[in-house]
Amino acid sequence: MDLDLSPQDRVFRDEVQAFLTETVPPTMRRAQDLTTGFIVEPDISIHFHRALARKGWSVPNWPVEYGGPGWTPVQRYIFEIECGRAGAAPYNGAGTQFVGPVIMRFGTQQQKDTYLPRIRSGEDHWAQGYSEPGSGSDLASLKTKAESNGDHYIVNGQKIWTTMAHRSNRIFALVRTSNEGKRQEGITFLLIDLDLPGITIRPIIGNGGDHEFNEVFFDNARVPKVGRVGEENKGWEVAKYLLEFERGGTVMAGRVRAQFAKLAHLIATRCLGDSDVTARLAEIGTDLDAMEMIDLSVLSAHQAGGNPGPISSLLKLRWSELRQAVTELAVEAAGEDALRWVTERPLYETLQLPPDEEEALALMPRYLNGRAFTIMGGTTEIQTNILAKSLLNL
Numbered sequence: 203m204d205l206d207l208s209p210q211d212r213v214f215r216d217e218v219q220a221f222l223t224e225t226v227p228p229t230m231r232r233a234q235d236l237t238t239g240f241i242v243e244p245d246i247s248i249h250f251h252r253a254l255a256r257k258g259w260s261v262p263n264w265p266v267e268y269g270g271p272g273w274t275p276v277q278r279y280i281f282e283i284e285c286g287r288a289g290a291a292p293y294n295g296a297g298t299q300f301v302g303p304v305i306m307r308f309g310t311q312q313q314k315d316t317y318l319p320r321i322r323s324g325e326d327h328w329a330q331g332y333s334e335p336g337s338g339s340d341l342a343s344l345k346t347k348a349e350s351n352g353d354h355y356i357v358n359g360q361k362i363w364t365t366m367a368h369r370s371n372r373i374f375a376l377v378r379t380s381n382e383g384k385r386q387e388g389i390t391f392l393l394i395d396l397d398l399p400g401i402t403i404r405p406i407i408g409n410g411g412d413h414e415f416n417e418v419f420f421d422n423a424r425v426p427k428v429g430r431v432g433e434e435n436k437g438w439e440v441a442k443y444l445l446e447f448e449r450g451g452t453v454m455a456g457r458v459r460a461q462f463a464k465l466a467h468l469i470a471t472r473c474l475g476d477s478d479v480t481a482r483l484a485e486i487g488t489d490l491d492a493m494e495m496i497d498l499s500v501l502s503a504h505q506a507g508g509n510p511g512p513i514s515s516l517l518k519l520r521w522s523e524l525r526q527a528v529t530e531l532a533v534e535a536a537g538e539d540a541l542r543w544v545t546e547r548p549l550y551e552t553l554q555l556p557p558d559e560e561e562a563l564a565l566m567p568r569y570l571n572g573r574a575f576t577i578m579g580g581t582t583e584i585q586t587n588i589l590a591k592s593l594l595n596l
């Protein structure tokens with residue numbers, strides 16, 4: 203594969219860099235550096251998303267007919283790498299990367315007209331309502347019930363681990379509409395407004411001290427049927443399609459590379475003579491190069507108009523393990539400094555210390571939160587099962 207940039211791509215890269223210099227203020231970079239959870243708070247990232255929307259770049263993974271910029275895979279890759287390097291905070295992947303492509307593929311014209319422009323502009327913030335207590339990996343066992351009642355469904359049940367639901371105005375959810383036949387055949391995919399009566403959101407604080415997860419309770423919530431994506435009881439196909447984008451819908455190398463650069467700086471300033479640490483840094487760097495090749499394969503699949511397929515599981519496996527390796531080595535390199543603990547979040551609103559000291563305080567919570575990388579979006583064991591099935595043709 204020839205990774206040298208063509209003259210046109212170099213011009214494009216310069217344009218992206220100039221745009222990022224203008225639109226990523228130091229406050230956003232600091233928020234990115236000191237965010238210890240998975241997601242920078244939307245009140246920070248929305249400003250960048252709006253700037254992207256004005257430029258026509260807010261949904262780089264979407265086809266041109268829905269407002270995508272029509273980039274080549276290489277341009278998309280350049281954009282993501284440069285965003286990572288600049289410290290740009292992405293806004294609401296659940297909207298742009300997960301439910302957006304699903305609405306394009308399975309949604310009605312009315313759903314496309316209603317939701318896609320609002321995802322593009324950042325007006326809507328989406329949460330994902332898949333998991334339930336007891337129904338994570340075994341998602342098809344989900345029990346949240348939706349009973350037909352004229353033009354509405356009456357929804358009762360509970361979702362869990364719902365990232366950023368407390369910052370969202372909409373949720374896409376899997377609900378059970380039938381108990382007949384195979385479990386997968388009784389599931390329906392709904393788009394739901396989170397301000398409907400009967401919906402309650404309760405926080406779950408993660409082990410790193412951050413509030414990103416929630417429980418979402420449905421108590422006789424009346425959900426209009428116009429929010430159903432696909433046919434009743436046919437939501438499993440929609441759900442699986444979305445998962446491929448969740449696991450492989452974005453270029454991961456940009457973010458991991460940015461964190462790797464921070465790690466290299468930390469090691470250079472604190473433990474340059476430690477050959478064990480520097481060897482591990484080199485190993486992570488090599489693995490990162492290899493992961494970029496998977497990233498590019500997934501990008502090519504997108505560009506050809508397809509969904510990523512099982513290779514998205516390989517990407518999920520590799521980026522989650524690599525991000526964990528980065529957070530683990532960072533904690534080791536910082537030594538005792540990483541043990542200092544500040545309870546308040548977000549750290550960028552609490553701290554006023556020199557940058558290196560502030561960033562050391564983020565390392566341990568980030569390491570603890572990072573244990574979840576190999577769980578979110580389908581656990582390592584589940585990804586491995588998917589890969590084994592596809593490779594062995596089972």
Ligand SMILES: Cc1cc2nc3c(=O)[nH]c(=O)nc-3n(C[C@H](O)[C@H](O)[C@H](O)COP(=O)(O)OP(=O)(O)OC[C@H]3O[C@@H](n4cnc5c(N)ncnc54)[C@H](O)[C@@H]3O)c2cc1C
Pocket residue numbers: 240329330331332333334336337338339340362363364365366574575577578579580581582583584587
């Ligand atoms: C950071 C984070 C964010 C999340 N955000 C959301 C969200 O926004 N919306 C949402 O709906 N969910 C979200 N989740 C939930 C996530 O999808 C589930 O945690 C995940 O699917 C695993 O389900 P579980 O937690 O119920 O674990 P379980 O499914 O109970 O798994 C427990 C253990 O058993 C193993 N296991 C289970 N089945 C098998 C099998 N068949 N073969 C081999 N091993 C197996 C698993 O690998 C795991 O080690 C999030 C989770 C995390 C960590």
